Amino acid sequence: MLAGCTGQQAAEGEDICNEAAQAVAQRTMACGGSIEDANARYAAVVNDFACIAVASDEPDLGCAPAIMGLTCDAVEASGDDLQRWLSLPACQGTFEPRPLGPSGENEEETTQ
DSSP: OHHHHHHHHHHHHHHHHHHHHHHHHHHHHHTTOOHHHHHHHHHHHHHHEEEOOOOOSSOOOSHHHHHHTOOHHHHHHHTTOHHHHTTSGGGTTTEEEOOBOTTSSBHHHHHO
8 A cells, every 4th residue: 555655646746847847848938938948948857857756735836836936037047057947945855967877868868
């Protein structure tokens, strides 16, 4: 039974991370970025950062809403620096960078 609970928390944690990645893409578009830029930033969040979020019973006032609240000046300043996007206080404990493999690509991409 415990494994079932853990699986549910992992799925909900992934939802939190996916929502944050979508928020990066949405703010990119809303602040004048191209669809290509938005898609590239979404893919980079998903591919370059591991989701470490866990579900909680608290309403999610976390990473995605904080990203959606960024001004266009902040979005422009962050640009393609996803570490900066994800360093918001509300995003702490949501993502961590994936380790790079010997070729400079993140390890998960090289093993797939």
